[in-house]
Amino acid sequence: MYKRILVAVDGSENSVRAAKHAAHIASLDPDTKVDVLYVLDYDRTRSDVIHNAGRDDLHTDRKKRLAPIEAIFEQYHTSYEFTIKHGDPGPVIITHANEHDFNLVIIGSRGLNTFQEMVLGSVSHKVAKRVTAPVLIVK
Amino acid sequence: MVLKIMTWKEAWFGNIRGDILAGIVVALALIPEAIAFSLIAGVDPMVGLYASFSIAVIISFVGGRPGMISAATGAMALAMVLLVKEHGLQYLFAATILTGVLQVLWGVLKIARFMKFIPRAVMMGFVNALAILIFSAQVQYIFGISGMTYVVVLASLAVIYLFPFITKAVPAPLVAILALTAVVLLFGIDVQNVGNLGTITQSLPTFLIPDVAFSFETLKIIFPTALAMSIIGLLESLLTASIIDDITETGSDKNKEARGQGIANIITGFFGGMAGCAMIGQSGINVRSGGRGRLSAFTSGVFLMCLIVFLGEWVVLIPMPVLAAIMVMVSIGTFDWSSFSYLKKAPRADALVMVVTVLIVVLTGDLSKGVLAGVILSAVFFTAKISKIEVKKKVFPDSLQNIYTIHGQLFFASVQDFTKEFDDVQIGSRIIIDFTEARIWDDSGAGAIDRLIAKLTQKQVDFELTGLDASSIRLLDSLSIPYAK
Numbered sequence: 105m106y107k108r109i110l111v112a113v114d115g116s117e118n119s120v121r122a123a124k125h126a127a128h129i130a131s132l133d134p135d136t137k138v139d140v141l142y143v144l145d146y147d148r149t150r151s152d153v154i155h156n157a158g159r160d161d162l163h164t165d166r167k168k169r170l171a172p173i174e175a176i177f178e179q180y181h182t183s184y185e186f187t188i189k190h191g192d193p194g195p196v197i198i199t200h201a202n203e204h205d206f207n208l209v210i211i212g213s214r215g216l217n218t219f220q221e222m223v224l225g226s227v228s229h230k231v232a233k234r235v236t237a238p239v240l241i242v243k
Numbered sequence: 244m245v246l247k248i249m250t251w252k253e254a255w256f257g258n259i260r261g262d263i264l265a266g267i268v269v270a271l272a273l274i275p276e277a278i279a280f281s282l283i284a285g286v287d288p289m290v291g292l293y294a295s296f297s298i299a300v301i302i303s304f305v306g307g308r309p310g311m312i313s314a315a316t317g318a319m320a321l322a323m324v325l326l327v328k329e330h331g332l333q334y335l336f337a338a339t340i341l342t343g344v345l346q347v348l349w350g351v352l353k354i355a356r357f358m359k360f361i362p363r364a365v366m367m368g369f370v371n372a373l374a375i376l377i378f379s380a381q382v383q384y385i386f387g388i389s390g391m392t393y394v395v396v397l398a399s400l401a402v403i404y405l406f407p408f409i410t411k412a413v414p415a416p417l418v419a420i421l422a423l424t425a426v427v428l429l430f431g432i433d434v435q436n437v438g439n440l441g442t443i444t445q446s447l448p449t450f451l452i453p454d455v456a457f458s459f460e461t462l463k464i465i466f467p468t469a470l471a472m473s474i475i476g477l478l479e480s481l482l483t484a485s486i487i488d489d490i491t492e493t494g495s496d497k498n499k500e501a502r503g504q505g506i507a508n509i510i511t512g513f514f515g516g517m518a519g520c521a522m523i524g525q526s527g528i529n530v531r532s533g534g535r536g537r538l539s540a541f542t543s544g545v546f547l548m549c550l551i552v553f554l555g556e557w558v559v560l561i562p563m564p565v566l567a568a569i570m571v572m573v574s575i576g577t578f579d580w581s582s583f584s585y586l587k588k589a590p591r592a593d594a595l596v597m598v599v600t601v602l603i604v605v606l607t608g609d610l611s612k613g614v615l616a617g618v619i620l621s622a623v624f625f626t627a628k629i630s631k632i633e634v635k636k637k638v639f640p641d642s643l644q645n646i647y648t649i650h651g652q653l654f655f656a657s658v659q660d661f662t663k664e665f666d667d668v669q670i671g672s673r674i675i676i677d678f679t680e681a682r683i684w685d686d687s688g689a690g691a692i693d694r695l696i697a698k699l700t701q702k703q704v705d706f707e708l709t710g711l712d713a714s715s716i717r718l719l720d721s722l723s724i725p726y727a728k
Contacts, residue, residue, distance in 0.1 A: 146490065146527045146530070149486060149489050149490050150486050150523065150527065151579055151580075151581040153482070153485045153486045154363065154366050154367055154482065154579055155363055155367070155581070155585065156363065157358075157359050157361075157362075158359055159246075159488075159489075162489065190489070190490040190491075190492070191490075191531075192531070
């Protein structure tokens with residue numbers, strides 16, 4: 105039933121849990137493919153560039169951040185693919201989810217930055233509201 | 244991964260609607276900053292406003308990074324304070340032109356490739372020190388003036404941080420300006436405004452030749468400031484360009500950007516503006532508002548000038564506490580908050596480099612001095628780290644054959660005490676010296692091996708060198724050092 109699953113991650117504990125659910129559901133059917141979407145907002149991008157000299161360092165730094173998530177998919181032997189996008193996480197996830205044909209969208213309930221959530225509202229809430237596919241929010 | 248650079252046509256006409264809208268948003272955000280940075284530099288608000296107009300427009304043609312916004316900046320304003328105070332405005336124009344000339348030179352010399360030698364800890368120190376300086380420049384407009392000043396500052400901050408709840412379509416700082424200026428006028432609240440600190444001229448900038456003597460004396464006065472500004476400006480511009488590269492997933496020509504910054508500053512100096520550079524914050528506002536091309540920077544400059552010409556008489560009414568609150572927001576946005584977690588995780592030496600960079604900037608008020616100190620300090624730490632050789636000994640009690648493993652780089656600075664590590668080798672014993680984790684870099688390194696071999700031979704030690712890599716062997720061969728028997 106779930107042939108294509110989108111899971112949005114940001115490297116936080118919750119997103120690792122979300123990835124675990126994605127991997128588990130995907131492992132039930134060998135044909136299922138998981139798209140892992142990592143969205144970097146402006147502040148994150150800015151600090152990434154400040155903290156890394158050059159594009160290679162930047163690439164390695166982000167790869168390391170996503171390593172725990174990669175390990176989960178390896179563990180479940182599911183086929184997966186990473187996509188990194190830049191922008192405001194909510195709208196970017198929504199656009200990406202609606203542009204492609206996903207059967208299920210999975211997202212963690214809380215991101216890294218509580219202050220941002222207070223000011224801008226919860227990303228998972230927006231995603232649940234505006235994505236056309238079924239959405240699973242992992243607490 | 245190589246990023247593709249936009250074509251000329253893409254950069255101008257690839258995103259017309261997005262670029263024009265973003266340009267307008269940026270222009271609105273530029274006005275308070277241009278005024279505030281002028282006041283930091285100690286010049287009339289028009290100097291910063293003219294600079295922002297001229298730099299934004301010129302860089303849209305000659306810059307190397309479409310989608311990046313350049314204008315009058317805090318980093319540059321801070322670097323010119325002393326020059327303005329001691330020698331006046333005309334010297335600032337001359338220094339701005341010289342800054343541009345130097346930047347064109349750095350661009351021609353392809354300075355961008357040296358950016359990678361600036362340690363990340365120094366970069367973090369740079370943005371954090373900048374944030375602290377911008378904040379401390381506002382203290383005089385916030386603290387110890389009047390109770391009403393505090394009220395207006397707090398009200399402005401509330402609008403700035405809470406208005407995005409309602410909508411993000413209109414920039415919150417603009418809303419704060421409009422709402423609080425209206426309130427202050429309506430109720431006749433007694434607080435300072437921009438008009439108390441400077442004048443706004445509702446006219447386009449005109450060409451001028453700085454009124455300074457064309458002499459060696461003048462050059463001596465402006466050169467140190469111009470040199471510092473040329474470096475600070477390129478540092479912030481190239482850092483910002485890398486951020487925009489990453490966000491937009493398109494490439495940029497960093498050396499062209501350096502030359503472009505130079506051209507923009509030269510022309511700006513001749514039109515009565517102060518030196519500027521790329522702005523991390525404004526460029527962020529631009530891309531978040533949908534700006535991607537050269538057209539957005541162009542629009543922001545032109546729209547800024549229109550606003551000044553048509554609304555200049557209103558600009559002087561902006562209360563200083565509102566402007567100060569906006570700059571507090573700018574400084575909070577400039578600070579790299581993830582530096583705190585970096586300080587906890589990073590090696591002690593790197594953390595120290597960052598702290599020293601910040602401290603030196605804050606103490607001297609000069610970003611270039613902090614960067615220089617940071618670069619030198621991390622070079623010293625790096626040399627100290629790299630010139631440490633460790634010899635690990637594996638002693639087998641029952642056998643005469645012991646293994647010595649060398650860890651590190653053998654070169655002139657590291658080999659002083661190298662042979663001492665082998666003082667305890669027993670006469671007549673047999674050792675294996677393993678170089679798998681080591682490398683010989685120069686004649687001094689090879690010489691140390693030669694001395695070691697002489698020492699071991701004298702002690703009648705039977706030895707074997709293993710794990711040497713090809714380039715180390717070449718060095719030993721070229722000096723005919725008998726490393727293998």
